[in-house]
Amino acid sequence: MRALLPGHGASRGSALGRARVRLPHVLDVAEQHIRQDQIDDELARLHEAVDATRREMHSLRARLHGALAQEVGEFLDLHALLLDDPELLHGLDQLIRAGRYTADYALRLQRDRLAAVFDGMDDAYLKSRMDDLDHVIGRIHAHLHQRATDTPGVAGEVLVSDNVAPSELAELQQQGVVAVVTAAGSALSHSAILARSLHLPLVVGNAQALQRINDGDVLLVDGSTGEVVVNPDPDDLRRYRERLRDAAREQRELGRLRSKPSRTRDGVDVALWANAESLEDVAKAHALGAAGVGLYRTEFLFLQRRELPGEDEQFQVYRDLVLGMSGRPVTIRTLDLGADKADRTGLAIGDEDNPALGVRGVRLALAHVEVFDTQLRAILRASAYGPVRILVPMVSGREELLEVRRRLRRAGLQLRKQGHEIAGHVELGAMIEVPAAAIAFHGFVDVVDFVSIGTNDLVQYLLAADRNNEALGELYSPLHPGVLRLLRHVISIGAEHKVPVAMCGEMAGDATLAPMLLALGLREFSLHPATLLELRKAIRDSDLSDLQSRAAKLLQARDRAGIERWLKAATSI
Numbered sequence: 238m239r240a241l242l243p244g245h246g247a248s249r250g251s252a253l254g255r256a257r258v259r260l261p262h263v264l265d266v267a268e269q270h271i272r273q274d275q276i277d278d279e280l281a282r283l284h285e286a287v288d289a290t291r292r293e294m295h296s297l298r299a300r301l302h303g304a305l306a307q308e309v310g311e312f313l314d315l316h317a318l319l320l321d322d323p324e325l326l327h328g329l330d331q332l333i334r335a336g337r338y339t340a341d342y343a344l345r346l347q348r349d350r351l352a353a354v355f356d357g358m359d360d361a362y363l364k365s366r367m368d369d370l371d372h373v374i375g376r377i378h379a380h381l382h383q384r385a386t387d388t389p390g391v392a393g394e395v396l397v398s399d400n401v402a403p404s405e406l407a408e409l410q411q412q413g414v415v416a417v418v419t420a421a422g423s424a425l426s427h428s429a430i431l432a433r434s435l436h437l438p439l440v441v442g443n444a445q446a447l448q449r450i451n452d453g454d455v456l457l458v459d460g461s462t463g464e465v466v467v468n469p470d471p472d473d474l475r476r477y478r479e480r481l482r483d484a485a486r487e488q489r490e491l492g493r494l495r496s497k498p499s500r501t502r503d504g505v506d507v508a509l510w511a512n513a514e515s516l517e518d519v520a521k522a523h524a525l526g527a528a529g530v531g532l533y534r535t536e537f538l539f540l541q542r543r544e545l546p547g548e549d550e551q552f553q554v555y556r557d558l559v560l561g562m563s564g565r566p567v568t569i570r571t572l573d574l575g576a577d578k579a580d581r582t583g584l585a586i587g588d589e590d591n592p593a594l595g596v597r598g599v600r601l602a603l604a605h606v607e608v609f610d611t612q613l614r615a616i617l618r619a620s621a622y623g624p625v626r627i628l629v630p631m632v633s634g635r636e637e638l639l640e641v642r643r644r645l646r647r648a649g650l651q652l653r654k655q656g657h658e659i660a661g662h663v664e665l666g667a668m669i670e671v672p673a674a675a676i677a678f679h680g681f682v683d684v685v686d687f688v689s690i691g692t693n694d695l696v697q698y699l700l701a702a703d704r705n706n707e708a709l710g711e712l713y714s715p716l717h718p719g720v721l722r723l724l725r726h727v728i729s730i731g732a733e734h735k736v737p738v739a740m741c742g743e744m745a746g747d748a749t750l751a752p753m754l755l756a757l758g759l760r761e762f763s764l765h766p767a768t769l770l771e772l773r774k775a776i777r778d779s780d781l782s783d784l785q786s787r788a789a790k791l792l793q794a795r796d797r798a799g800i801e802r803w804l805k806a807a808t809s810i
Contacts (some may be wrong), residue, residue, distance in 0.1 A: 241469050242450070244443030246463040247424040248432035251480045252416035253469075256454040257391050258447065259398040269339040279333050283340040285379035287326070295378065311519070325351070327371075340381055348374050395456045397446050401439075403427045410437050415456040418465055420446045425704040425713055430743060434765055440465055491770040495525055499773045501781040507755070509773060510568070510763035512741060519561035521766040529566035531689065531763025532628065532741040533558060535576055535612070544610060551615035559623040566624040568666070568689070568763075569616050571609070573598050573630040593703075597632020599670070603640060613648045620660035628689055632667040632674050635681040641686060643663065668741075670694035675723050682734045689763065690727060692742030696720055715744050716800045721757065722792060728758040739763050751775040752807040756784040756791055 263584035271279050322675060325347065332343035351370060354639050392413025400421045401409075406428060409417065422441030438460030450456065450467060457466040457473055459480075466473050499509045510531025511522030522530060538546045538554065559567050574597060602768060603611040619625055629641055652659050665684075670691035678688070692715060697704050699720060702713040714720075724740075729778070731738035739761035744750055746764035748771040754762070755776070764772060784807060794800045 239466065239473070240449055242443055242445045242465045242467060244440040244446070244463040244465060245420065245424050246439075246459065246461045247422070247426075247429035247441045248435075248437055248439035248460045250416070250436060250438035250460045252395060252438045252456075252458045252460075253474075253477055254393050254395045254415045254456060254458075256397050256450050256452060256467075257394040257414075258450060258452050258753050259396060266341070270337045271339055271341050272331075273337065273663060276334055276337065279340050282381065283329060283333065283377075284351070286340070286377050289380040290373065293380075323776040341378065344374060344378055344381070363499060367610075382802075393486070395458055397450050397456075399447065401428055403431050406431050406437065408501070410435050415462065416440070416456075418443050418450075418456070418458060421706070422445055423706075424715075425743075434767055436767065454776055468776045491774060491807050494770050494773050494777070497526075497773065497777070499776050500778050501755070501776055503780050505760075505781045505784050506585070507776050508739075508761040508763065509769055509776075510739060510741075511766050511769065512746075512763055513541060513558070513766075516557060516561055518766055519558060522769070523562055523565070525766055525769045527565070527766070527769060528761075529568065529624075530558070530562060531568050531739055531761070533567060533569045535570060535572055539572060539574060545611075548611050548615050548618075551612060552618045555616055555625070556620035556622050559619050559625060562623065562648050564623055566626055568628050569619075570628040570630055570668070571612055571616075572602055574601055589621070593697075599637050599641065600631060600633075602635065603631075610644060610648055613645055614652060617645075617649055617652055617659045617663060618657055620663050621658040625660065626666055626687065627663040628666045628668060630668040630691070631670060631694075632681075633671050634674060634677060635684060636686050638665070638667060638681050669727055670698070672699050672723070672790050675727050678727050678730045682730055682736055687737040687739065688727070688731060690724065690738065690740045690742065692720075692724075692740060692744040695742070697725075699723065715750070715796055716797045716804075718792075718796065719796055721753070721794070721800065724754075724759075725788075725792060726756045732758060737761055746772065748772045748775040749804070749808070752779055752784055753791065753804055755779055755781055756788040756807070758788075 264418060274721065326354075328347045328350065329340075329343050332338050332346055333340065336343070336346075348370070354681075391409070392424065393415060394413075395416045395418060396409060396414050398420070400419050401417050403426075406417075417432065417437065418440045420443055424441055427443075429439060429441065436456050440458055440460060440463050441679060443463070443465055446465065450465075454467050455469065457469040457477055459465075471475070471677040499507045501507065507537060508528040509526075510529050511527040512532040512534075513519050513522060513530045514534055514537070519530065538551060555567075556568070572770065589752045596604060602612075608629040613627070616625060616627055627645070629638065633637060645663070649659060649663075651675045664686035666687040666689060667674070667681070667685050667722075668691045669688050670693075672695065674681075675690075675695065693704065696702075696715050696717075697713060700713060700717060702711060704713045706713075728738050730736075738759065740754065740759055741763035744754065746768045747770065751762075751772055752775070762772060787803070791800065
């Protein structure tokens with residue numbers, strides 16, 4: 238029987254397939270004991286399962302390629318680190334030795350113990366890490382019973398589950414899953430962001446999914462509206478085919494924009510930069526006519542390794558990146574490690590009470606100046622091969638930037654004395670993601686060559702709302718009057734002082750928000766190459782003078798609904 242189940246669209250696209258229902262992972266294991274003479278065998282069984290899970294994590298990590306290799310890899314790295322957590326492993330061993338519990342029941346007890354600790358934390362971000370722990374424990378439990386942890390034979394199917402981990406998504410797509418429907422989750426989560434990059438339709442917050450959908454049901458999923466139709470009728474199928482034809486036509490039209498300028502209808506050029514994480518991204522950005530690389534993350538060089546990368550290793554990576562853009566500017570962001578990243582080098586502080594407000598970005602760099610200087614030297618050496626810009630994350634104010642400039646000058650002098658060829662001038666920019674930096678931009682505008690607004694962190698810091706916290710899904714929104722006014726403030730100061738202002742967060746890659754950002758004065762966007770053509774189309778469909786005339790009304794909006802009404806009116810012109 239046909240049923241319509243409402244949810245929230247998190248990643249656009251339509252899909253038709255049979256349901257593969259995955260029930261929430263619950264370790265419903267009865268209390269079981271073993272004999273004294275079975276303890277060693279049970280410990281060996283547990284350790285073998287942990288080792289198998291660790292190998293699986295490494296295997297998945299090694300198979301990752303392309304644009305999402307770094308971001309997906311970060312979650313796999315985090316899961317691998319959890320497997321090495323002494324609290325988890327020692328606790329399991331003690332339960333088996335002292336309590337003579339089976340490995341299964343020990344796993345359940347330890348999971349429940351740690352869950353109680355996580356639940357008692359005040360920090361929403363740390364609470365969310367329980368999902369990662371559950372994912373790891375689920376894999377260990379599967380290996381204990383020699384069950385496959387992946388989902389075989391899912392090609393052409395729609396995965397229906399309570400939630401989905403970011404680390405799973407790339408693998409699910411490779412296995413042929415055509416869409417994902419979750420009962421929980423947020424459209425602003427890491428999973429949603431990755432799904433959009435993968436162009437994998439995702440519906441979240443479909444509360445009835447697990448109760449109303451059975452294995453084998455035919456599902457029609459609309460990742461835009463969030464609607465899931467169970468056992469669609471002929472009219473549903475007709476509309477689905479129409480959407481597919483429209484999507485194919487839209488892709489053909491977008492393909493024609495590859496060689497077109499990013500220029501508004503009234504003739505104003507807008508710079509579209511690319512966020513890049515691999516040479517594959519660089520090649521794609523170059524082919525799509527990106528103005529350059531607006532954000533290149535360097536954390537992947539430091540993650541999941543015990544030794545720090547040397548100057549030569551970093552230089553070779555940065556040099557190849559610069560050569561790949563063949564003369565177009567490349568913006569390299571300095572190390573942005575924090576306690577939320579899986580770092581084995583010992584740089585990041587792992588026991589901070591609040592890692593989101595802790596030692597990360599430029600704070601970490603200036604706490605480990607020898608590491609920072611090595612990175613600056615490597616970037617400067619790469620500048621001999623093409624235009625390079627340095628972007629400093631997590632800046633709070635003027636003092637940090639002055640210290641970075643001082644270290645940059647010193648590194649340049651040292652390199653020239655050593656006979657290295659470097660560019661005469663390497664531009665220095667600051668990430669605007671700390672609200673204080675945005676408010677006080679006028680205080681350091683004279684010591685930067687450009688800035689880039691990182692809206693992901695800026696919005697959650699400004700609203701005091703973790704974007705991964707499902708309970709705050711309605712509160713976390715870039716469509717907040719306070720966010721818009723702060724963006725306008727930063728953009729205006731940049732324009733007044735002739736300092737370019739770009740945006741490199743999720744907002745920049747959302748084509749539906751382009752009219753609003755153009756109205757606020759933004760003229761540089763940095764985004765994932767996958768959505769570059771969509772944004773180019775939105776810009777080419779925009780009349781800048783008209784949008785500017787409407788800017789005052791936009792800034793007068795008192796709530797999200799008012800901003801949404803403005804956007805609807807602006808896009809209907």
